[in-house]
C-alpha cells in the first residue's frame with residue numbers, strides 16, 4: 001500500500017499495490033506484470049479530463065490498461 005499521490009510504474013513481479021485516498025479508502029489499485037511493469041489500474045474515483053472516455057461501472061469504477069515495452073521505458077498503448 002502507498003499513501004503517495006502516485007504509484008510507481010515499476011514494481012515487483014505480479015505485485016498489486018493499492019493507493020489510499022486522504023479518507024483512508026482505496027481509490028486506485030495497480031497490477032504489475034511478470035517483469036514488474038505496471039499493466040492495469042482499477043480506479044474507483046473520477047480523476048481527470050480523460051475520464052469521460054471511460055465506460056464506468058455503477059460505482060464509477062473503471063479500468064485503465066497499459067502496454068509497455070519489455071523494460072518499461074516506453075508506453076506502447078493505453079487502453080482507457
Ligand SMILES: [Zn+2]
Nearest residue numbers: 043047062064
Ligand atoms: Zn481512471
